Amino acid sequence: MxxxxxxxxxxxxxxxxxxxxxxxxxxxxxxxxxxxxxGTLSDGDVRxxxxxxxxxxxxxxxxxxxxxxxxxxxxxxxxxxxxxxxKNKFDIIPILDKTGKIIEILTWVEIFKNGKxxx
Numbered sequence: 001m002x003x004x005x006x007x008x009x010x011x012x013x014x015x016x017x018x019x020x021x022x023x024x025x026x027x028x029x030x031x032x033x034x035x036x037x038x039g040t041l042s043d044g045d046v047r048x049x050x051x052x053x054x055x056x057x058x059x060x061x062x063x064x065x066x067x068x069x070x071x072x073x074x075x076x077x078x079x080x081x082x083x084x085x086x087k088n089k090f091d092i093i094p095i096l097d098k099t100g101k102i103i104e105i106l107t108w109v110e111i112f113k114n115g116k117x118x119x
Contacts, residue, residue, distance in 0.1 A: 005105050006031050014056045016046050027091045029105055030064045036100045040068040070094045073103055085111055
């Protein structure tokens with residue numbers, strides 16, 4: 001799993017910006033204790049927070065998406081994953097075990113390696 005895509009709830013907006021920059025993705029997966037899935041944080045979430053007056057050292061606690069899409073291990077097909085990516089224009093989809101722990105993060109690039117464009 002790409003650890004660069006994980007961010008903890010206690011992180012700041014500045015931390016998120018650095019991590020988004022380092023990961024090269026447009027979205028991060030927010031985790032709690034034991035890498036338990038809590039939600040996602042997109043570059044758009046960060047941008048909106050800053051434009052709405054949030055300080056760069058503010059916590060991400062109030063700006064990440066707590067109702068994010070995820071899939072459970074072994075309960076999806078490759079076609080279903082592709083359909084979800086295409087329909088929702090997601091950048092990443094976390095894969096969880098039955099306890100809510102993240103075991104994998106699927107990315108657009110991994111799923112569409114053949115170069116198929118989003119548009």
